[in-house]
Amino acid sequence: MKKKSSAEKVCEPRTEYNLEALLPAGIQGKYTERYRKGTNLVLLEPDIAKAFPTQDSVNHALRLVMQLAGIAQPMKTSSISSPSKKRVAQTG
Numbered sequence: 001m002k003k004k005s006s007a008e009k010v011c012e013p014r015t016e017y018n019l020e021a022l023l024p025a026g027i028q029g030k031y032t033e034r035y036r037k038g039t040n041l042v043l044l045e046p047d048i049a050k051a052f053p054t055q056d057s058v059n060h061a062l063r064l065v066m067q068l069a070g071i072a073q074p075m076k077t078s079s080i081s082s083p084s085k086k087r088v089a090q091t092g
Contacts, residue, residue: 044058
């Protein structure tokens with residue numbers, strides 16, 4: 001009897017995988033802390049998301065709240081307020 005060629009074999013996912021066999025030296029959650037330090041995601045309620053649909057609108061509103069509350073503002077990192085971007089838009 002002939003063996004099936006690789007083209008004839010059916011590749012179906014297993015119902016369960018043994019991760020210890022696949023990744024014997026792997027450590028679960030190894031980079032979790034590093035990921036959390038570089039990420040700042042916030043889930044907005046649906047009504048808030050409708051009022052502030054973009055990242056820029058949320059940031060602008062929060063900066064206004066900070067200004068009204070007298071909270072010190074860190075330096076902006078937004079590329080929108082960059083002078084070089086404005087000059088390119090004016091000359092083009």
